[in-house]
Amino acid sequence: MSFLKVQPSEMSILFLDAHPFTPLDKAWDVIYSTPIRVGHLSQPVHYENFIWGVEERLMPFSEHVDPPIPYLEEFRTFVLDRFDLPTKDVLNCKKLRITFIVRRNAVYHPRNAEGNVGRKVFNEAEVVETLMKAFPGSHVQAALMEALPMKSQLEISSQTDLWIGMHGAGMTHIAFLPKHAAVLELFQKDFKVNRPWFVCFHSITMWRGMHYDSWENTDGNLEMPHDYTIVPTDVIAQKTQKLVEQMCPK
Template sequence: MTHVKISWKRNTVALASLALICSCIFVITMSNQDLPSTDLVHIQDIKFRIGGRDKQPVVQFKRYTAGVINGTMLVPWLGKNKRLKEKNLQLPKCPSGIRLNGDDAAVEKLTHCVEDKTGLMFPVTLESWRYTKKFLCGDRFVMFHKEAALLMGVTVDVAMVTGECNEDEMYTVEDERRPTRGFFKLESSKTCTKVSNPYFIGGNSHLAQWADTVMLTEPSLHVDSSSYLTIAIRRYEHHNIYHTMSDIYNAFLVARYLGISPSSVDILFLDGKSSMSSKMLPFWRKLFHGTHQLCHLDKPIYYPALFWNKRGIDSDLLDFTAPELPLSEDFANFVLTSFKIQLKQLDCLRPLTALLVSRGNYMSRNISRQITNEKEILYAINNEKSVGVSAQWVRLEHLDTAAQLRLAATADILVGMHGAGLTLALFLPPHA
């Protein structure tokens, strides 16, 4: 058991408060300063190059790319620790909200987006996708960096699945349904007569298993068809907000990469979970066009474009060596805007709000990492008037997703033991 008792010291919150007061001064000082309007910015330790289809200036430094798009400089980092807010972030030059109705023109547009090499700011994941694409069957099966793939013109045949659906919130991998050969029926074409054997990172991952079930077939006109780009996801920790957010973040990056609004993307869960009562489902339903589950399919469905997304455990959200989560502000804005939640503005004349996230046993799991004297801390903060901080104690499992996001968006200080609840740090105001 890793129970921790935090000794209360008046200086602890006082220092945090002082830091936020100093940030008030910084905000006032920087509020009227915009990004440079010139196309070339000289920054130490970076390389300037001309790249992209339109020969747009691109700044390459460390692991990120900053490009000048319509006069807007996109720079996520200046130097080692100085962050510059992503301003006026724009999508790649591809149609936003492609509605796929099975016609070749729509499919060609999406393929063009995949081929787009315009110099834009993207995470390392997407940069690697651009330069490591492998065409396994013409343009019908495109693999990205051995961790994701795009299938053009594929039917998901639910009849080719073994096992039963599971209603248990705590189901295991062994309980889920297993696809067999023919589960993915890929339409053959003049350039797609044989699928090369794909190799995905993690030999036992769901992507490797899915690849073994792909079978080439003639085009079929007798199955229902999806009209939207669909992202196929296999959830590993569907009830955990941290792992759910890593899956959502991965899907968000796919939409950004293809230049499609996430609200125009469908999600297909290809796992054995059948219950629709999961507290995490509202996240998915609110952020994307539609959500569908393998256990609820009763007939084959044709997908003009089906993206196999990488594993949630391979998400940039779990890359603890990165200096910052790529596109974090864009992602947070996407989530909060979908729930119609606004970030709190720092008001130096009002008391600060501290959110104390408590951890307890949840869904038959015994939680070991806990702060044993939470009530003592809460009492001490709220009764130390000179500090100017009001603390709120909360158990996140008792709240719906929207309520959790609102708490994070209006907090100045987030306190908690290491755990999934600290995922809410993604949605804190910039000054927090």
Template structure:
């Protein structure tokens, strides 16, 4: 207990510059999240109260919490909470246990579990010493005055990705009381994208203080996030990176600067980072993205460094999430979506009518193409209650523009594929129509229920036609590697199911009414 108290006090001291100057206006927070930050950090609330220019005074009223704080009451937790209307299918014995399981698996309860699992791996005796703290299986770690030695990267080329030997023995460490056996015990998930074990098994305590005793070629003053990335060409996998980075902000919630973007991101590979989704990093940093080439051949000391949760952890989020049946709607996923949309300035548009906005995501790929797509779009467009658009989300459409289209969609339609990850950024009232799941039934259905959205998929297999048996890599036959024709009337029926859901939503009706009232006032 004493060690945890010591290290947590040390983490309150990040950068004096940040602590002295930070205000709620400086932080990257959606307005609806401000009350939760005020509760966690009363100093920010007091500063706003005493600042005549603070525009968040209305958020000072109330006692709310995210859901991972020790004294957080469920009724005061984040306003989007899980629902468990369905049967739990034998996982647990009671409804309360079903709810609690989902909350721990996929909501802010997951953050709470990571925080409660934090262990001191290397204890600082004095504030200017090194300290290291990690969660179970070394999924998340954070350190102060940490030294990383990249001299052995010289001559290894620029194709280092998913390598578990970036560091060797003693090439990560610092001056502290090191609990080696404790760290080694948590290293059993040894994998490139499941744990930080490949790096931290090399940790050694130094006999000198790295920064004050001159062991560093480079000293990084600003907080730094060191990340291992999944497949950056695929939205589903890359957004698992961004989601876990966001969740890690909450795990690291010892100071309001957790939401500051004046930090650094270092990607744990030597490839130049590029992705069609790279704008999402703007939600986390205002600085250029680094890779390991930045420090090749140098000993680098980080005053404050975080090793975030990883994209492919065993029982992680959202890849490999073992979701209990019957529950839906995670506040953590909702907060993540709001964080991204706010940071990239993506807003809901004022409606000019009460028509349902239908967006069909067309695939410009070899497989999973809807062969009679034009006939389907024409049939839907003939319905006077719909506004229908067909879109192709490729590099010709900036990612922020893609998000703008998605966020202003009521029914989002697409074949099984990574583009359906856009569903994370739909409005709360929206419905997702995964036209055909291609024999992978849980992936986007689970993502939809994590986000709390209505989900529909093809029901009658006799009403679709498969081009052939599917020709995948290595000659494997699978439903993902072919194309399809769909019965137009059945397609329209399933869209109507989605439309009925949208129209029944009070928040949809309220937004349409407010839009029409606003337009009427403008015309006057």
């Protein structure tokens, strides 16, 4: 919209797939105008101007492009403004806000009728307890983002200093973190094999000038049935402490 000088009221989202309605559809109503689904069209429609979405592995987010792609900060401000949320935030190193995002099995689209979701953390409670002990006085929370309305999701991410979670859709919220924030991204064993484009979230942090670290499991004994991974709590403690020191240098 910025590049083409198009107003939000002139922009509509066209869904080409057969996904059912979800609560996230309401977010499009707030950001743009009412979404349109191809399956609901009763007659042909001619669009004079059409912006086509690019396949994930071909997106610029899939490479560490230099210089950075434009409009990231403008995009953050635009979306938060549409939801009437503040865009400015101040880092308080004496009371950090730490969010650990979790994943749950659920049916999100017809291609996954069983509702099996991968890349889940087996020892979530231990991870949260470790963070609370490592940073006493800080606000530590575990969040199942998809269970919340979009405005609540954005309230959490736009007011988080340290964002931790398994690689997945919830990590998209790093686009809305304060610019001073830090990100710790977790990967299950062999997940990145033959997936070089999964640097997308690291790329966003790099372009936004944020602090970033990651952990990738290399121990098969830490992989559990049903796509669960045990995340060593000592690794969480060490890596989060390092990120906090980068955010809050003495």
